Amino acid sequence: MSTTQAQGPSPQRVLITAAASGIGLQTALDFVQDGARVFICDADALALQRTLAAHGSLAGMVCDVSQEAQVAALFRQGLQHLGGLDVLVNCAGIAGPTATVAEMAFADWRQCLSVNLDGTFLCCRAAAQVMGPQGSGAIVNLSSTAGLYGFPRRAPYASAKWALRGLTKTLAQELGPRGVRVNCVCPGSVEGERMDRVIAAEAAKTGQTEEAVRTLFTQTASLRTFVSAQDISNTIRFLASAQGARISGQEIVVDGNTETL
Template sequence: MSAPELTGSVAAVTGAGTGIGREISLRLAAEGADVVLTGRSTDAMEELAGRVRAGGRRALVVPLDLRDPDSITAAAKAADAEFGRVDVLVNNSGVGGPSAPLVEMPLDEWEDTFRVNVTGTMLACKAFLPGMIARGSGSVVVIGSVTGKRPLVNRTPYAASKTALIGLVRTLAWELGPSGVRVNLVSPGGVEGPRIDWVLEQQARARGITVEEARADFAGGSPLQRLVRPRDVAEAVAFLASPRAAAITGEDLNVSNGLVMY
C-alpha cells in the first residue's frame, strides 16, 4: 500500500475548530499531514488536536482572528517555529454576514463581511506564502461558495465577498505560478450544519414559507437533491492539496451536488 499522499507535509487550516474546517483538518491529517489548527474557538481546536495526535500526526493549536492582522502574522510565525514549514494553506474561515435587503444593510456589517472573508484571506496568504515561495512549492486552497456565482436573496455582502475570492484566486495563481505554488478555490453549495440552518431560517422568513419548505426547495434545486456533507468539501480540499492536482491551479471547483455547473 502506498503512503498517504501528504506524508511529510504541514497544513495550516483557518477556522479549524468546527464545521467544514474540522472535517478538512481531519482529512488532511488522514493523508499524512501534520496540522496547524487556527481559529477563535480554541477549546474545540484542542479537542480536535487530540484526535489528530491519536491518529499519529502532530497538531499545533494557534489562536487566530482574521480581523486582527497581528494574530495572523503570529500564527504563521508559530507554525514556522513548531514545524519549520507550511506546505498547504487552507483559507476556510469566514462569516455569513447579515441578512437584509441592500437598502437596509448596515455599513459596518457589510464592511465586516469583507474584512473577514476577503481581507482576512489576503492577510493569511500574505503571512503564510513567503516560505512556500522560497521553497518553490506549495498549495493554497480557498473556501468560497456557490453564492459567489448565483443569487441569494438578502445576502449581498456574502455573495459579493465570495465573488471577490474568485478574482483573488485566479490572479494569485498567476502571480505564484512561476514559484511552483498552486492556488485553487472550492465552492460548496449549502453544507449541512448550523450555518445553512440559519440561512434557511432567514430565507423562509423573507419568502413567507416554512423552514422545511425552504430546505426542500434549496436541496431540490440540485440534481442530487440533498445538501452537501462537510466531508465532501474535505475530500475536494485534500485532492487539491495533493500531488494528484499537480497541474491544477487557478480553478474553482464546485462541490454543490450540481446546484452550480459553471
C-alpha cells in the same frame, strides 16, 4: 547488501483556518489520516479548546483572521510548530447579515467582507511570502456557489465569495512561475450547524417555515441534495496532493450542480 532504506516523502505541513468545526475540522482530520502534520486556528476559543482536547494529533491557536496582527502571530506559531508550510487551506468565513441591500447596515457589510475576504487575503499574503521563496506549495481558498450567482438578502457574502475567485486567479498567476499552485473550491449548500443557522435566518426573514426553506435549498441543485463536509475535504486534499500537481487557478464547484439560488 546495503542496510540503508529509502526514505518516503516527507509529511505535508498544513495550516487550516476556522478548523475547530465543520469543513475545516473534517479537512484537518482527513489530512492527519493521510499522514500530514496539521496546525489549525479558530476565532471561537472554546470550540478550539474542545477540538484540540478531543484530537491530540492537532495543534492550534485562537485567531481572528480579519486582524492583521493575529494572522502574523498565527503564521509565526504555525510555522514554528510545523517546521515549514506546504499547504494553506482558507476555510474562515461568516455568513453575514440576512437583509436586502436597501436595509443593510454598513457595519454588517464591512464585517462580512472583513472576515471572508480580508482574512483570506492576509493568510494568502503570509503563505506567499513562505511558499514563493521555497518554490513549492499549494493554497486552497473556500469560495461558494454564492460566488457564482447573485444571492438575494446575502449581498456581502456573495460579493466576498465572488472576490475570492479573482484573488485565487491572480495569486495563481503571481505564484505559478515559482512552483506554487492556488485554487478555490466552491461548495454548494453544506449540511451541518452552519447551514441550519442560514436556513433559520432565511425563514425568519421571508416568513416561510424552516422545512420549506430547507427543501428549497435542495431543490436548486440537480442532485436534489446537500453536500457534506467530507465531499469538500476530499476535493481540497486532491488539489493539495501530487495527483493535483498540474491544477492551478481553477474554481472547483462541489454542489450537485446548482441551477439557481
